[in-house]
Amino acid sequence: MNSATVGVVIVFVIVAIVVVFAVRTIMRRNAQNAADQVIASFQFNEGALRLTESEIIEGYGEDATRHPVAGLTATVEDSGSVNRRLTATRMLLLGPFSLAAPKKLDDRELFLTIEGPATGILRSVTLKDKSAATGAAVRRFAMAINTASRVAVPESPES
Known part of the structure; x- marks a missing residue:
């Protein structure tokens, strides 16, 4: 792997982690909203x-x-x-x-x-x-x- 490919993979992993945490936060808030009616x-x-x-x-x-x-x-x-x-x-x-x-x-x-x-x-x-x-x-x-x-x-x- 060259350095450009490694850079792209690192950026992709960081973006994926951010998206996962954002979706998880939204799901928790939706669950809390449902529980609190x-x-x-x-x-x-x-x-x-x-x-x-x-x-x-x-x-x-x-x-x-x-x-x-x-x-x-x-x-x-x-x-x-x-x-x-x-x-x-x-x-x-x-x-x-x-x-x-x-x-x-x-x-x-x-x-x-x-x-x-x-x-x-x-x-x-x-x-x-x-x-x-x-x-x-x-x-x-x-x-x-x-x-x-x-x-x-x-x-x-x-x-």
């Missing part, structure tokens, strides 16, 4: 939030923090903007065509705030280089929390 989940910058009919779970494992869903309210707020600017490199490389291809600066983020009688959770998602579907998914997750909260809150007796 998770109805919705989302991976935020700070970690996963998982929703069941009766609680919100922060993360995975036995040490995951659990909050009762009754009485919680979830809201989504956005921050940041997309700006375009000309850079010296683009002007040198593209000349007058750089006006048609300005550099895009995207610092948008979504913040999910979950508040309740004894609960306060804040999570963020950076929207840079992500599809519009990410924002919609965060909003759907907030709607699922609000729906589960309304269902879990017992009806107050009418006076």
